[in-house]
Amino acid sequence: MAAELTAHELITQHRPTLDRALDAIRTRAYWSPHPEHPKAYGENGSLDAAAGKAAFDALLGTRMDLGQPGTDDWTGEELSPYGIELGISYPHADIDVLLPAMRAGQRAWRDAGAETRAVVCLEILKRISDRTHEFAHAVMHTSGQAFMMAFQAGGPHAQDRGLEAVAYAYAEQVRTPGTAEWTKPQGKRDPLALTKEFTPVPRGIALVIGCNTFPTWNGFPGLFASLATGNAVLVKPHPRAVLPLALTVRVARQVLAEAGFDPNLVALAAERPGEGIAKTLAVRPEIRIIDYTGSTAFGDWLEANARxxxxxxEKAGVNTVLVESTDSYKGMLSNLAFSLSLYSGQMCTTPQNLLIPRAGITTDEGPKSYDDVVADLARAVGGLLGDDARANGLLGAIVNPDVTARLEAATGLGEVALASREIVNPDFPKAVVRTPLIVKLDGAKPDAEAAYLSECFGPVSFAVAVDSAQDAVELLRRTVRDKGAMTVGAYTTSEEVERAVEEVCLEECAQLSLNLTGGVYVNQTAAFSDFHGSGGNPAANAALCDGAFVANRFRVVEVRREA
Amino acid sequence: MAAELTAHELITQHRPTLDRALDAIRTRAYWSPHPEHPKAYGENGSLDAAAGKAAFDALLGTRMDLGQPGTDDWTGEELSPYGIELGISYPHADIDVLLPAMRAGQRAWRDAGAETRAVVCLEILKRISDRTHEFAHAVMHTSGQAFMMAFQAGGPHAQDRGLEAVAYAYAEQVRTPGTAEWTKPQGKRDPLALTKEFTPVPRGIALVIGCNTFPTWNGFPGLFASLATGNAVLVKPHPRAVLPLALTVRVARQVLAEAGFDPNLVALAAERPGEGIAKTLAVRPEIRIIDYTGSTAFGDWLEANARxxxxxxEKAGVNTVLVESTDSYKGMLSNLAFSLSLYSGQMCTTPQNLLIPRAGITTDEGPKSYDDVVADLARAVGGLLGDDARANGLLGAIVNPDVTARLEAATGLGEVALASREIVNPDFPKAVVRTPLIVKLDGAKPDAEAAYLSECFGPVSFAVAVDSAQDAVELLRRTVRDKGAMTVGAYTTSEEVERAVEEVCLEECAQLSLNLTGGVYVNQTAAFSDFHGSGGNPAANAALCDGAFVANRFRVVEVRREA
Incomplete structure (x- = not known):
């Protein structure tokens, strides 16, 4: 059967984009082929806002049959954080049937070569991009992100991260040529001459274990890195965030089939409530790669057991912002207020501990005491979220009741500088919406340390009073070393403090944002330019995206013959 | 204190070599800057044969003081496989003193940057190259390799592998630029603009656990990959092969000091007899990278415990050569005879199982029965080693009594097709020299399977009678999958068989040499072109050398500021 999409057509169409992506990861200048604005969609085959919403609505209450082999049952109990029951059921797999079926197409996928795999991945991303509006609703109603964030982070930004992974995967595979002629002089005798062939080969089946808060953004890098390097990919979504990844799998299977490959190279493993299949899948001998975003406990378990x-x-960390001095006090406060508020702090990159000298800080508005800074920050957050419509647009909904419980418990940890407020979402009255809580803690007190040295995921931050900038730097070091960090921020006008913070980040391996006062926030990273995590502290063993993220997903097999 | 060697001078001197190496790993054509011929040495500061021998002789019976901190004692009981007691003692380290001292210089080494680190590594390799004759004796009298092999494999070939690792490490670190300007358009508003700095940072202290048979060849890749990526490197040699790595550490410390860096960035950890310090060192929190060559049992222990x-x-494997048909029967026999004989089969790449159809094979000299092939191969080995001087030059000495014991036990495993012969080395009468043993086994018999599916390291090979080519291909698959393989060889004139063997190697991830009948042998790989191991089967979790071998030895830390 002839493929509907030939490799040649796909290369013609997508090679320029791949080349731009390869250039971007080398220069790390700004670039994205995926528009951020919702109005940019609706032409050239992409769904506009209304069509995307309609596509999402049409999914509700249906059975999503992906045509996967070994489907023994149907499962799905997604309840949107906005209060809607999605009512969608997904294939539940008989793993002993599905896994062998996933291997059947691997040889052809391997033999297709790195470039064809890359452009097939780009076609998948293009089709996903066309459905960005549909994905936005899917991400919103599984993660609880507000629509605009679900649109951008779950759409173009996630697609960027997927494309970035494809670019790294492609670059890594073509570092070794397909063939080489090797001729070694032997003095007066004939030279030794060999013809060598080098083939990137996959490791096997890759498992992507999705998370609840960023199903596409955190899921795409591993998925596309593994697929582009020749592996089959089994996607095990978080049971509360199946839809965005099920849509992804559906598109991937469709493109693979159209391009003449086995659609079973990508499959979904939805689970029954409480089934816990990640643990079973993770130690199956067929599974040779695992990408995971979630709790430290299960991440550590995977590292120890999925040998x-x-x-x-990517696990939990404790993110710190050191506040020592600033020449833009207002800019700092508004930047921090936004960082604390976005998606109610439910990002692995949201700052948790704000380290502030108890003697206060110097600013362009004169000296500010510790209490001033905390009160002003509380006011800035209050101002940012004072309007309920704006607040709903920034905060989104609380993703699950554990977050609410942690938030409520945190009020007892210290003096509350800013109480968390309940907000009603008029469009979704059942949504649980909460503004950030800021709690004052004394960094010198041992009972406070237990609080600020644990991750308190959600809209909770601690204004930790420290003895000095040096004390703050040492606490930063200890926090990153012992607890890990996805992000570090610092505000300082002192070269000495700046250098000390930089040195801690270099030594403890954490990504640092310095003196952000404008429209870039410590909790946001841009694909092709910023690394997400470092892979060098306890918060994550890999960074998105670099050579190490892709280089071991395949191996190179050499066949040599006498020339 | 001004450095004696400035970075500028080192770059001027070594950058062309680095560029050639970078080109070689891209094209994988033949290249080496390190001469293979002993007579090529003696000019431009290198030691000639006599000076190298004298330098080695001067080491015997001395204390090698490396000036390391925390030297609490002296140790060393090396006994050459050629019967000489080296009598050299090495520093025994108080690890609680040495490890902190090794960290002291890491910041300056990190700040020096990838290019300076690379050229310092190249200067170390240049100084080692100058002392190749001295190293040759050191490798010969620790590994038992014959002089010419110790010279080549322990000298230029090992240096090539070290340089290859430096090239990969450099290339990987400069994939991300040092700085980037990131400017994101915001429609009518001012663009967002950030300045980003990217710094490769080391993981910490790397541990190299050396082996007895190829102390430099197997030690250099990890050592130089870790050092070039900014890590300090602690070298724990095999207690019977300390000298080659101690000389390496001495040169490295000297060059580091001359270049203005802390010599403690490279240190030796020699152990007392039976001390087993590898196990202690491997789980120290300061140790963040481990390179190991040796037994599967300890390799598995490291992977499980040095979390x-x-x-x-690089662990043990069972290497197979499939013999199905050939158009150069004589070439095949002589090529195989050499492979089995070189260093008495004490290479991780030496073929062990020769799979031969019991119905015989077709050749350019007509059909040959299984018995013919085995007898002719035995004759070829006998012919190759018939002259004692030549035999000594090829075989070297048995590295330790375990090998002799295995060799003797193997005679009881089946019908002996070629008995192992003792050879006297007139220069070293105490050397234990043995020719290869070939044992016939019936592949269909379960008791035979226990023999041929275990690694029998040393001069032992099994001529395994199989039912058919297809049977051989399946046994090859099972062997690689279950036991791992550093090398696979095959002789066939059948396209179908060739394709089947290739497919097994691609699927099970093993490096394949096809129809070698000339001066290249299945057990030899050339740096810059051939991969040593695949990292994808149980024999080794890494290949020498590729992106994956270097990419996770460092991390990139980003510092971003508003532009």
Whole structure:
């Protein structure tokens, strides 16, 4: 059967984009082929806002049949954080049937070569991009992100991260040529001459274990890195965030089939409530790569137990912002207020501990005491979220009741500088919406340390009073070393403090944002330019995206013959 | 204190070599800057044969003081496989003093940047190259390799592998630029603009656990990959092969000091007899990278227990040569005879199982029965080693009594097709020299399977009678999958068989040499062109050398500021 999409057509169409992506990861200048504005969609085959919403609505209450082999049942109990029951059921797999079926197409996928795999991945991303509006609703109603964030982070930004992974995967595979002629002089005798062939080969089946808060953004890098390097990919979504990844799998299967490959190279493993299939899948001998985003406990378990696989984990960390001095007090406060508020702090990159000298800080508005800074920050957050419509647009909904419980418990940890407020979402009255809580803690007190040295995921931050800038730097070091960090921020006008913070970040391996006062926030990273995580502290064993993220997903087999 | 060697001078001197190496790993054509011929040495500061021998002789019976901190004692009981007691003692380290001292210089080494680190590594390799004759004796009298092999494999070939690792490490670190300007358009508003700095940072202290048979060849890749990526490197040699790595550490410390860096960035950890310090060192929190060559049992232990470290292991495997048909029967026999004889089969790449159809094979000299092939191969080995001087030059000495014991036990495993012969080395009468043993086994018999599916390291090979080519291909698959393989060879004139063998190697991830009948042998790989191991089967979790071997030895830390 002839493929509907030939490799040649796909290369013609997507090679320029791949080349731009390859250039971007080398220069790390700004670039994205995926528009951020909702109005940019609706032409050239992409769904506009209304069509995307309609596509999402049409999914509700249906059975999503992906045509996967070994479907023994249907499962799905997604309840949107906005209060809607999605009512969608997904294939539940008989793993002993599905896994062998996923291997059947691997040889052809391997033989297709790195470039064809890359452009097939780009076609998948293009089709996903066309459905960005539909994905936005899917991400919103599983993660609880507000629509605009679900649109951008779950749409173009996630697609960027997927494309970035494809670019790294492609670059890594073509570092070794397909063939080489090797001729070694032997003095007066004839030279030794060999013809060598080098083939990138996959490790096997890759498992992507999705998370609840960023199903596409955190899921795409591993998925596309593994697929582009020749592996089959089994996607095990978070049971509360199946839809965005099920849509992804559906598109991938469709493109693979159209391009003449086995659609079973990508499959979904939805689970029954409480089934916990990640643990079973993770140690199957067929699974040779695992990408995971989630709790430290399960990430550590995977690293220790899934010994047959390459394991890439993003786990919990404790993110710090050191506040020592600033020449833009208002800019700092508004930047921090936004960082604390966005998606109610439910990002792995949201700052948790704000380290502030108890003697206060110097600013362009004169000296500010510790209490001033905390009160002003509380006011800035209050101002940012004073309007309920704006607040709803920034905060989104609380993703699950554990977050609410942690938030409520945190009020007892210290003096509350800013109380968390309940907000009603008029469009979704059942949504649980909460503004950030800021709690004052004394960094010198041992009972406070137990609080600020644990991750308190959600809209909770601690204004930690420290003895000095040096004390703050040492606490930063200890926090990153012992607890890990996805992000570090610092505000300082002192070269000495700046250098000390930089040195801690270099030594403890954490990504640092300095003196952000404008429209870039410590909790946001841009694909092709910023690394997400470092892979060098306890928060994550891999960074998005670099050579190490892709280089071990395939191996190179050499066949040599006398020339 | 001004450095004696400035970075500028080192770059001027070594950058062309680095560029050639970078080109070589891209094209994988033949290249080496390190002469293979002993007579090529003696000019431009290198030691000639006599000076190298004298330098080695001067080491015997001395204390090698490396000036390391925390030297609490002296140790060393090396006994050459050629019967000489080296009598050299090495520093025994108080690890609680040495490890902190090794960290002291890491910041300056990190700040020096990838290019300076690379050229310092190249200067170390240049100084080692100058002392190749001295190293040759050191490798010969620790590994038992014959002089010419110790010279080539322990000298230029090992230096090539070290340089290859430096090239990969450099290339990987400069994939991300040092700085980037990121400017994101915001429609009518001012663009967002950030200045970003990217710094490769080391993981910490790397541990190299050396082996007895190829102390430099197997030690240099990890050592130089870790050092070039900014890590300090602690070298724990095999207690019977300390000298080659101690000389390496001495040169490295000297060059580091002359270039203005802390010599403690490279240190030696020699152990007392039976001390087993590898196990202690491997789980120290300071140790973040481990390179190991040796037994499967300890390699597996490291992978399971040294969880704080990136662990690169080369363990045992069972190497297969499939003999199905040939158009150069004589060439095949002589090529195989050499492969089985070289260093008495004490290479991780030496073929062990020769799979031969019991119905015989077709050749350019007509059909040959299984018995013919085995007898002719035995004759070829006998012919190759018939002259004692030549035999000594090829075989070297048995590295330790375990090998002799295995060899003797193997005679009881089946019908002996070629008995192992003792050879006297007139220069070293105490050397234990043995020719290869070939044992016939019936592949269909379960008791035979226990023999041929275990690694029998040393001059032992099994001529395994199989039912058919297809049977051989399936046994090859099972062997690689279950036991791992560093090398696979095959002789066939059948396109179908060739394709089947290739497919097994691609699927099970093993490096394949096809129809070698000339001066290249299945057990030899050339740096810059051939991969040593695949990292994708149980024999090794890494290949020498590729992106994956270097990419996770460092991390990139980003510092971003508003522009």
């Amino acid at each position: 047959q696989a390459q394991v890439y984990t | 704080q470290a990136q662990v690169y292991t």
